[in-house]
Amino acid sequence: MANAAAAAVIGSMPHKRAACAGNTADDRGSWCDYSIDTNWYDEVPDTGVTREYWLELSEIEVSPDGFTRTGMTVNGTIPGPTIEADWGDELVIHVINNLSINGTSIHWHGLRQNYTNANDGVVSVTQCAQAPGDAFTYRMRATQYGTTWYHSHFSLQAWDGVFGSIVINGPATANYDVDAGPIIIADWFHESVYSLAQQAATGGPPTPENGLINGTNVFGDDGADNQTGSRFELDFVPGTSYRLRLINVAIDSFWKFMIDNHTLTVIAIDLVPIVPFTTDVVSIGIAQRVDIIVNADQSDVASDFWLRFIPQSACSANDMADNIRGIVHYSGSTGTPTTSQYDFVDDCLDFDISLLVPHVALDVPEAHFYEEKEEVGLSFASDGTIKWTINDSSLEVQWGDPTVLQILNNDTNFDASQNLIRLDEANEWAYIIIETTLGVAHPIHVHGHDFYLLAQGDGLYSTDTPLKLINPPRRDVAMLPAGGHVVLAWVTDNPGAWLVHCHIGWHTVNGLAFQFAERINEIPSVLDADSIQGTCSNWNAFADGRGIVVDDSGV
Template identity: 45%
Template sequence: MRQLNTSDQDGVPGVTQCPIAPGESLTYSFRATQYGSSWYHSHFSLQYAEGLFGPLILNGPATADYDEDLGLLFLSDWSHTPAFALWDSARKGVAPTLDGGLINGTNTYNCTDADTGCSGLVGAKYETVFESGKKYRFRIVNAAAEGHFQFSIDGHSLTVIANDLVPIVPYTTDNVIISMGQRYDIIVEANATAGDYWLRAGWIKECSTNLHPDDMTGIVRYQRNSTATPTTESTVTTSGTCGDEPYESLVPHLALDVGDITTTAEEELSFTLDTYFKWMLNDSSLLINWTAPVLVDVVEKQDVFPTDYNIVAVDKQSNDSSTSEWVLLVIEDTTGLSVWHPIHLHGHDFWVVAQAKGVFDPSNPGFTTTNPPRRDVASIPANGYLAIAFKLDNPGVWLAHCHIAWHASEGFSLEFVESESTIAARTTSSVKTTLEDTCTTWNSWNQLYSQDDSGI
């Protein structure tokens, strides 16, 4: 979410607040300045991998017509072992292989060969019903801990009308590639022969492992009372890529160009494996302190931070408030590993000015600055680079991180402190009180819980 001038409502422990202690509650209140499809999730360590997330729909116009809104469609991976129990393996550099996947929290599972205490085929497939001639809107979210999807519906075309919270010029395809944290709004016309069709999450096997990658399916029916198992087959060509939808397809409906870039942050991605595996940006792996959020320190006008907070301070260079200034962030993968990384920036939509394999050449960057793709999650190609630009117009502390859950816990993140000198004056006494109270209740409980990852 944009969280314009409400960094304190962003909900990131150790960054914008202390964690919410067990038994306590916190109400988030902010002005919605965007419309479209999004989601909320816990940012406390690996909690969202356990299913602690939900839908956010901000109603507004669409760039193509439809008849019925089917709401959010969550695609997620799933483990029968709690994510926190898998963490010991993950932090030693061995990514866990999860048991399966869910569509809107449901799927079937064959217990015959599983030591799970169940027997036979259990659970249920996600189902939805089409009426011939109607057009349906799906709001698809990749909520996986570590899973890329190539979404499709057998026998149907998909018209894509938005990426993340940005309306785009509609384009038609037979599949949509969705990386972790990304959202796509699509319209599907019920123009196939009446019957039962597989809806496929489409786990991309080249990107990560899963015990049942081909079983992440749902059902589209044209008859509400049908119980038949679909016999349709997919005609989609398997992508094999772990990145995003084609760059040239993602044309924002509202054309906006990149302005004057006055601040550049270049980050090299590397890793270290000693006792534990850690991702590093410019040789530093993120380690936040749940008991001392950066935003609280900034409000209290402390301006010296530990190196492993990975702080990048950005501010306007001109005192003229009428000028528009921009930040450029370049992250280059120097690891030599065949891993793509979905990067999410809080507090801003960003303009994707470059996204390519190979070595970044700052003397000849080849940036696209005229209405490039605009969104809030985009991928760094394996052994390549991602360059994004955003406007300096939202003072606060904003996390930028890999949206693979294990990687975020392994320190793949940095924190932008934007327009630091203005934050304290913008923070009301009631906000300060809420920040203090949340930390007080957390700190009284925190002694019982030892932080063993980056914190996010």
């Protein structure tokens, strides 16, 4: 654990802690000498604090819904422990891989990794696979604040249980009394996702047996003698306002969230504070986060209310679609709710762009330097397996030869199957158009940046497509609509090799990804060559003689 003599180093800690001076229930916009108005892309508190965590991956028997199977866990639990820090803190996170035969890497989703590319945790891109028995230390600074998550970026491993939440404390765009912490929603199978990979690659995505809310749910019909597991429960005190941090860690589920009878105020999308708006139903795509405030003002209606995550059948199926529910209890009640859900439209669409107004307003110029157009498609390999493609190319990269190692070795004749785009110039605007004619929606995630979402809609992009250039939404995951397009933009201000991919797990491992090498001549200067080479040596020593081959995209 942390050295007690080093006062600035704080070890693993529970979620509840004191807020920064000035940040009170009556003034959540204040944060010590900073505020919600501070542009965090340009200015970050220098706290002088390092927060240190130890994460150990292992395989154990788990039964989150009462059905027992082998899972992969972080520190023995699903989800793993919450990583918590304050805006501006340094994070030092030690990952120990005690899995029996699986390599690993841990990605810190949405953290920009400013000039710390090698800590992004993407196997085959920013590091070699971390071998069983090996340890790896990630170091990064919390330059943003809000709600996000960490997960394995090694094949399908995340969805066997290797994930957890991240909370970076900072100011907010609306006041609230209590931070109730993360609420993680996951779809869940009763067998390993690895055993389902072939089905996903040949016959389409498997149907999950259940969904888990913060690692728990019932399985089976209400009132049935054979129902197992237990529900997630949340206690409300009447007259109190609560911040809930919603995180979708699913492999293939888009959710609508609601608490019966309660109005929800949305204050942040991904890691970007927004101008608050109210809604009865929250849309949350795969890998997205939505921070909301809910007022406990319905005690005169009932003492118990259903909290619902409803998987959208327009996107995917779930055997427990009508029963992925928790309970909100008022004043210590232990009853079973009889409340009714709100009406909603079953779809796979983000909130409309017009609702997602960043509090710190930033514009995008019409002039641009880079423009890339990426067409999402589908093909079939000679063995009949599905291959998702970008511009007719399915990603194939290698666990033992990551992009950053090639750059360190000055080997920049990248294979076409690496789907690599070079963005060589510094501080230029990059514009990426992603579109598809297929009837499947895709959550598109960009590493290394918050992107500006300039357009999102039906049909293919054309030069007549209107772009929102005045304070467009900023986020790190956006839904590419079925048969539609998105237009993303960012500034090339962060040297590194960065992945862009669909966050449906089945699609990622079957090739729906590309990468960009940003300011490639500067990348070696932000890397720790000894660390990268050491991890690669350990992985290659483990893989040699075991017949281990990459049988998917490599990420």
